[in-house]
Amino acid sequence: MSIEKPYITLKAFLSKPDIDCDDLETFLSSRTYQNFELSSNESLSGRLYVKNAEEKQPTWMPFINTGITGSLNLSNKSNSAVLFIEVDGRVVAYTFGYGRSMLDLDRFLPDFGMKTALNTLRHDSLKSVDIFTVDRSAVQKRTQAVRSSSVGDFGIDVSKDILRAVTGNPKENIPFQSVSGGDYVYSFGAYIEFDDLIETSRSLISYYTQESYKDQFSWVDNIRRLKNDTKKSELDEVLRGVIDAKDATNLAITAPEVVSWDKISGFSFTRSKSTIYPTLIIETYLKSLGDNSITLSTLKNHKLFIYDTDLNERCHSLYKSLYFEYVEANKTFILFSGDWFEIDNDFVVQLDRALAQIPISDLEFPTVHNWTHEDREKIETEGDYNERAATLKSYHLLDKKLIKSRTTTSAIELCDLMTDNKQLIHVKHKKGGSAGLSHLFAQGYVAAEVTISDKEFRKKARAKLRGIRADLDSLIPLNGIKSSDYEVVYLVLGDNNSTVKSALPFFSKINLVKAFENLTQKGFTVTICGVEKERIEPSTDSDESEA
Template sequence: MARTKLTAYLVKNEYRNHNYSQLVRNQNYHSYPIKGNLNIEGQIILGFEQEKPPDWLSFLELGTDEDIPNMSNKSTRAVIFIKYLEHLLIFAHGQGRHMIKENVYEKDFGLKVVLNSIHPDNLRSIDSVNIDISSIQTRSQSNRDTEIRNLNFDVVSDLLRSVTGTPEYNHFGKVISGRDSFHFTYEFNNGFRDFNEICQILVEKYNSEDYMGSFSWVDNLQKVEDKETIDELDGLLVEQINNNVEEISIGIPEIVDYTSNHSYSYTEKGEKYEDLNIQDYYERVETFSSVSIKQIKSHYIYSHDNENDGYVDKWNVYSCLIFETFLEDTIYILTVGEWFKVDRDYANQVRNYIQGVDDYELELPACRVNESEPGYNNRISSGNSLPNMINMDRKNLSFNNSQIELCDLLTDSNELIHVKKWYGSSTLSHLFSQGRVSGELLLREESFRQEAINKINEIDTNYAHIIPLTNYLSSNMTIVFAIIDKDERELHERLPFFSILNMMQTVEYLKGLGYKVKKTKILQEIE
């Protein structure tokens, strides 16, 4: 018999004893029992074929007076339920996946089966999403077997969404792929009886921990897609908001141009604030006796400039919240409108790494009440600071049609200090990106160094020697990340997990370029 393409799902334990009809969506279908002499417990469910004209047919008819023959698309769908020991598996055919209720199957089933079935050097394709501050989804593929580092995957900041590779055994064909479901081919020499062997292999591969040898990092961060879990986590979020808990943070969920976003409001024409603050949002929701998740998702943050009466942009509040919580002893984080599950050991590893980053030896002056970030940089650079420094804040360098900041403060001790007030993950993402881009361009691009020298000369010629045009040595430079915050806790304890994860990745990268990297906390004075 020719090989047959199959898509397999593993039903969650809590649903495996349900009636099969309870696991499929409400639609017209026929059910057929599996032959009793096959010694297989299960059922075949066939969805009704639907024929309808394609959506674009009416559009084509607008372009001609001639009659176009009747055309129709046919949708076929079927699923097979197979019980194997204490497990229940579903095999979908055609559009059968649309028949299965989304919350009834394991979300990582296909991914685990593939990772436990391939050699780490036999990858063909991966889908990933970067979880820094905006979810950027990418697909990397190769025309031959390769290892994951050749597919531009970052094990620190990228989530593995699906994987395709060449299996070490040929039961399931030459190429297999998986995410929630597992895609493979199989030659049924014994007809339906072969499902016993298929189910045995799938269950063994899913339960195996072989992947821990080469792919252990896949368990560090996982996007939560189970609706029931998300509902529970959203419930914890709502509880915290209704209690006005300060552990929730708020920030714009994307990199914005702060030169054109001068103020923010929590209603379209409401009171404007210079900065985002969770307490200001709490004042907005205090008009309600209690707030629901539906309201949070329907509330918006509006940004304003100084030239227009209306707003220039807006963001859903839910996508702006940063919140860490525990559910059944597991860390979950809400950021950019998505929930993520974090392995506890991995979270401790990241926080310990940030704690171990060298502290800047000098204590920078506190930021005054209502003092802006540019105002702070201007004040301390013109005062009696040690070491001596000049203000480079917003003194952009032109490079390849982009405007890039060298740093915020440049000292006569070869230190590039990047300063940012902490309002949330988005502002810190901008801070770390600024340090990373500047450090890399200084090392690799002589034309960028020339732009830096020219800009420094415009400010103070006594500092021009700090950036040599030729023979630039990154080992002679120190990059300092300075974060302004009113909270007195250390950075590794204070910052959200994704912020310290971003920081760890940036520090590692800059150290790899030869730089010394340090951190410091600038206290924000409060009234």
């Protein structure tokens, strides 16, 4: 490295190996950009494309002008450019400004940024990580460290976290400064001249093809991108059928990037663009489709529009905004950010072994009622079921009896039902899908942990119990409480004991195992059970129960 060379931060993308490089304009999302030939030495082949900058007035300026003397006249201008470098039959694209929006990303490797970053940075030098957590809801998180840290310092759960972006310091043999990568893009700082881009591009291709990341980051393959195009096409057709059926059970919609929610004013979709919705939920999109069947091509052409508080519009592929979970035989596939991921089979085997260790509860529960009302299928609400179960089995009803704790962000229930033998029963419908069931397991864990650790919570819980029966506060002693005295029972409505564990959505299994391991380590007994549905004749107030 020569300090006489200029320092620049570059963002690079690598073309797929089977893409023809003869016409560089095919790598662009449009052919209406200005282009410039390169004036460097003959070994450097490529071209620069630039998008004409547009000036826009800030949306807040008219409001300000109504309250000041004179007139404020401001404008914003954004610039975009892409530099293509051809090397060894591949194209490396370097973007500047908003140049990423100029690329046709279907022609570039979707894992280039992440894999190249993991191969080039020191595992103990991480500065920030972006992860997608597949949990009771799809959550994207960015965590930054005050100083360079190892991956263990970021609290990553390798069983359900997908690493999406990472920043750190390069290894000793890497001639770059700070490096980062995520999905398509690899970013790095370097002291280079323009003519050095040919060798730099060759180096980037070499870094991508290495497997050194497996020494310290092998866990990223627990959940890995699916590369079989035929299989991806099959899964896309499954997705299309689910959307056609308006089935949102294992389907969700999320912004395909980490966004600043305090700066977002709303969302809209291709078929209802004139309506801006304040929240982003899958049911809104499904409703916008109407009753007509949707093709896969239409689905992939649909857009999600995100508006900031100045009503500036950002457009994303709707397909890349979907989260979908699909189980097939002993494999689980998830779609996120336009990519299909396959769960490692060894990971599945380990999970099933852990799941087998969780016992079935000995408690007895009534079946959950379902019926037909006005040609619609109805099923008993959790609240109605809890009331009926408490009456039939002499359980104590604590559903909706919320208690505040200093250690939780909101008031929680001690449990839904409780027995005289200190069994804390948490109840959830299977029909709630992965999100609802994962919430069930988290709910049981949090309530049990708070009961043991928070004396003020126990004091309030004892008051709730005395409201049911004067002597029930003895079930939760104020002092000297022992976790080994309690059993946390997870009750799933709509399944039976023989299949209640195996029928769980994949990531709900992960959450159950995590809750079981954490609670048993604290001394609790943990069990699970299920109750089947039973069809009954509708009662006169059946229309008040949920569909």
